[in-house]
Amino acid sequence: MTQTEWMQTLNPAQREAVTHGDGPLLVVAGAGTGKTWTLACRVAHLVDRGVRPERILLLTFTRRAAREMLGRAGRLTGREIGGRVWGGTFHAVANRLLRLHGRSLGLSPHFTVMDQTDTADLMNLIRGELGLDARDRRFPRKETLAAIHSRAVNAGAKLIDVLKRDFPWCNEEADGIRAIFVAYGQRKREQHVLDYDDLLLYWKALVADRATAGPVVRRFDHVLVDEYQDTNAMQADILEGLHAGTRNVAVVGDDAQAIYSFRSATVRNILEFPERFPGATVVRLEQNYRSTRPILAASNAVIARAARRHEKTLWTDRHGGTRPLLLTCLDEAEQSDEVCRLLLEHRERGTPLRRQAVLFRTGHHSDLLEVELARRNIPFVKYGGLKFMEAAHVKDALALLRILENPFDEVSWFRVLQLLEGVGPARARAMLGALGVRATGSRSPDPLTRLGGDAPREVPPEAAGDLQRLRDALADCRRDGDGAGGVAPAVQIDRLRRFLDPVVERRYESAVARVRDLEQLGHLASAYTDRGRFLAELTLDPPASTGDLAGPPLLDEDYVVLSTIHSAKGGEWDVVHLIHAADGMLPSDMATGDVETVEEERRLLYVALTRARDALYVHFPLRYYRRPRGHDDAHSYAQLSRFLDREVRALFEERTVSGPQDPEEAATAGMGTPALVDAYLAGLFGD
DNA sequence: AATATCCGTATTTTT
């Protein structure tokens, strides 16, 4: 496409956003208004105008989004710019920038990055040391500690205020919590370890201080931010710091789609943009190109009930189309049946599976459906709610790699040492001391070297075999030089598994599946030559879908997308199914505490509905079984989601999925009738 | 001090 050609694809508002010259720009872009396309065009336009790609910074919500946008922009300019433009999440970009410029803050360029569970583990370690774990009063759990810390840092709020507002039941433990947080901060500093929040914090510090800001701020002529409604106070501060250098800051977002307040994101960033960045131009994109009129009408009705929002009304040219369908089914099993049936029906009528998606509130809402899809041999890929990185054995493997990368990484050592037979928290702690893990800065040999030397007295005799295998494995990874140019990360994982596989088989259930996970980890690593890079990118951009984990051969196939609503942000599909539209599921009953969180759940529903182009199905199971696999039929009846009130429902077609009419009869039938028929036919035609 | 065993439970969303 030539420039005049793609320029003509833009409507006047989009064109204004694309060609906007210098100075701050806020684009308020409703769902489906071509926001991604507009951003891509703006990048292309800047490059065409002579801005050097490496002087553009494009901040997106996921790495995937950055890749996609830069791919498009590259095609528009006819040049490969993806590798030159700075693109990625705030966290990933911080990671890169801090390795280049962190020295002025006393940061080693070889820092390692901790994820949220590492944070919790380190807090736990410190809690034990401070003797706060053995007391009569209950103390916040480690995950809660991490959450409190993160909220305070990201929202820029005082600990006591955070406790009062969001964690009132922890109020009495403020002193202990504070002590842990102080030690936590020191510990990270000593060990050159940063958590997610530190990445933003240090970046902010870097650009806020006149003495250090220069080299960072001068790197960029243009900064573009996507999904601005889901950024937090610290990210806004960073942007302001960058703005001091470039003046050319463009943000795109939609307050009606703000769904990340649990991560301290605040729509105030969007609402207050014009005050914070004086002279800002505001452009509104209101023409929806995605959805048919009936789908848009239903979506608009849902969000119209929201309390506070930017005034804008989405409209569309896409006439025709049928109303969205609200399908009431007996239970989850029937819901799964119905979804499968509809997926196949649409495929028969010409919509490939990959143009269809099933969306839900939480990761495990799709469990039963996944079983059903597998049973019917319908391929799918699932986004969101993956626990791969949290699995104990995967973390064990990563801890080993991290020790090699940073021999003073205390949490990783603590974890690894406890893998040895007969070693628990107490002995591991003693060994940490003996190995000098906390003796940073001293000239003594590093802990890895010490481990290779004399056997520490703290090691119990039964650990001898494990210890020897551990030493050998670590030494094998260090041989032939270390780091870049040394042993490839995937090979290191292989060598480490000589120690780890037996441990996994001894300690964990379902060892076979877990060993397979380690193989997959090796597979992920094979794309990297540098261990540090592999570790950082894996924590900052963990596998987002089951497709990321499966090998390439699967990707050619046609597959349905299953996704949490959060992970579906920015996506669109011809046919969308929303399942579990019941109160308690959406809104989640974990989120019905106060008005604000309920409002966020409403926006979540809005995001889900607006993903649909041509057809939209909302499924509502009437009955839930309390015990997923219990033989008693303890069950409860659900209410339709409170957001689908009378007036909203008026914009839907409503239908009850046919099954046995009497609920009792359905319960005794066990399998729904359609499943029986399917099973019969599968018996005839299956292999 | 570690581990085996058992019991209850709670269980989002993601960088």
Added chain:
DNA sequence: TACGGATATT
């Protein structure tokens, strides 16, 4: 389900 926490045993 699987995990965390408490208790009992080695």
